[in-house]
Amino acid sequence: MKLLIKNGRVIDPATKLDAIKDILVLNEKIVEVQDEINQEADEIIDAKGYWVVPGLIDVHVHLREPGFEHKETIETGSKSAAMGGFTTICCMPNTQPVVDSVEIVQYIKEKTKRQAVVNVLPIGSITKGQMGKELVDVEKLVESGICGISEDGKTVMDSALLKKAMEQAKAANIPVFSHCEDHTLVQGGAMNAGKKAEALGIKGLGRDAEEVIIARDIILARNTGVKLHLCHVSTKGGVELTREAKQRGENVTAEVCPHHFALTEDIVEKDFTNSKMNPPLRTGEDVDAIKQGLVDGTIEVIATDHAPHHADEKNQEFHQAPFGIVGLETALSIGMTELVATKLLTPMSFIEKMTINPAKLLGIDKGTIQVGKIADITILDSNLEYEIDVNTFASKSNNSPFHGSKVKGKVMFTIVAGEIIVENGELKH
Ligand SMILES: NC(=O)N[C@@H](CC(=O)O)C(=O)O
Ligand SMILES: [Zn+2]
Numbered sequence: 528m529k530l531l532i533k534n535g536r537v538i539d540p541a542t543k544l545d546a547i548k549d550i551l552v553l554n555e556k557i558v559e560v561q562d563e564i565n566q567e568a569d570e571i572i573d574a575k576g577y578w579v580v581p582g583l584i585d586v587h588v589h590l591r592e593p594g595f596e597h598k599e600t601i602e603t604g605s606k607s608a609a610m611g612g613f614t615t616i617c618c619m620p621n622t623q624p625v626v627d628s629v630e631i632v633q634y635i636k637e638k639t640k641r642q643a644v645v646n647v648l649p650i651g652s653i654t655k656g657q658m659g660k661e662l663v664d665v666e667k668l669v670e671s672g673i674c675g676i677s678e679d680g681k682t683v684m685d686s687a688l689l690k691k692a693m694e695q696a697k698a699a700n701i702p703v704f705s706h707c708e709d710h711t712l713v714q715g716g717a718m719n720a721g722k723k724a725e726a727l728g729i730k731g732l733g734r735d736a737e738e739v740i741i742a743r744d745i746i747l748a749r750n751t752g753v754k755l756h757l758c759h760v761s762t763k764g765g766v767e768l769t770r771e772a773k774q775r776g777e778n779v780t781a782e783v784c785p786h787h788f789a790l791t792e793d794i795v796e797k798d799f800t801n802s803k804m805n806p807p808l809r810t811g812e813d814v815d816a817i818k819q820g821l822v823d824g825t826i827e828v829i830a831t832d833h834a835p836h837h838a839d840e841k842n843q844e845f846h847q848a849p850f851g852i853v854g855l856e857t858a859l860s861i862g863m864t865e866l867v868a869t870k871l872l873t874p875m876s877f878i879e880k881m882t883i884n885p886a887k888l889l890g891i892d893k894g895t896i897q898v899g900k901i902a903d904i905t906i907l908d909s910n911l912e913y914e915i916d917v918n919t920f921a922s923k924s925n926n927s928p929f930h931g932s933k934v935k936g937k938v939m940f941t942i943v944a945g946e947i948i949v950e951n952g953e954l955k956h
């Protein structure tokens with residue numbers, strides 16, 4: 528199978544290439560990148576006017592399988608990822624059962640092989656059942672194929688236990704993905720604490736719950752030497768703590784989610800539960816700090832925290848409705864609109880945070896367009912303006928606050944190991 532991609536603007540942050548090139552793919556690999564390639568091919572994509580970038584990598588996705596297949600499955604989540612331009616996604620362990628055993632890792636790998644249209648890398652939990660009491664067998668889980676450990680959805684509140692987990696993760700050379708939220712400070716909060724929460728009569732979630740654990744985890748990571756990745760940083764204080772740690776040369780990376788730089792608590796309403804997620808939408812001051820962190824490199828990764836929930840679950844009273852929104856099919860467009868069209872980030876630096884930086888974090892040989900590499904490639908129309916419509920999503924769920932938003936930049940093709948999965952903006956199969 529020979530695929531020729533012609534005349535696209537190839538943007539490859541790993542090699543700092545930004546030029547019009549042709550790319551030849553033979554079976555699953557990139558075999559040539561040249562100014563001009565004229566050859567017969569089984570398929571030719573005319574990418575004139577489009578950006579051709581490494582397949583996007585999302586280190587923070589909830590696929591819900593096993594256990595919550597009414598929200599999402601490995602199949603539908605992977606299709607949603609492909610529609611969003613992602614060719615590799617990491618799935619969080621808060622499933623039922625939790626990803627705390629070799630059996631569940633095997634189950635996910637088996638399902639991925641049969642049903643997923645993109646690469647799926649499982650993340651194991653830190654404690655058994657995410658109960659916060661007993662560590663998983665990190666070494667065994669790594670042998671069976673996890674790419675990191677995380678208690679996402681929760682925090683390991685027992686610092687001694689977390690420190691042990693970090694030591695084991697360090698020995699196994701995998702990162703710890705931290706969901707930073709001090710449980711004792713949460714107090715049933717459902718949106719950012721402050722005037723808006725008071726006005727709506729919704730219990731507040733303070734920034735300190737996030738900041739305290741970010742500070743703790745940075746200290747524990749320093750002492751254990753583990754690679755610490757901070758999930759969904761949402762606060763100005765969190766960005767500052769991360770910046771300081773990086774200035775000291777510590778082994779810390781952080782991600783932000785598109786909703787945390789595109790939206791504020793201003794959109795939260797009692798009957799709009801798609802504005803409810805954890806951590807919550809904050810204020811303009813936090814958004815500015817996050818954007819500054821993206822610009823100065825404090826924040827190296829953009830991740831979605833794709834958290835599908837069924838409409839029946841979201842259609843409950845605000846405090847009852849689950850936290851979380853889908854994100855795979857809007858991330859690129861929101862980022863292009865909020866960060867690139869505004870000239871806050873260059874195309875190169877934006878794409879870097881969705882490709883080679885997450886690849887480096889995971890230690891995988893992906894996230895770049897070079898001869899000899901697996902052909903995971905995303906092609907986008909950077910100029911196309913459209914209105915986000917949740918009814919077009921491949922995800923099983925449509926809990927997005929971005930429904931109706933006007934954005935600029937759309938995924939046209941997603942290619943996984945040389946196979947066209949998304950063609951002209953639609954799933955091929
Ligand atoms: N982000 C969310 O609001 N929800 C996530 C859990 C999480 O990422 O902490 C979920 O699993 O639904
Ligand atoms: Zn989380």
Ligand SMILES: [Zn+2]
Nearest residue numbers: 619679680832
């Ligand atoms: Zn999450």
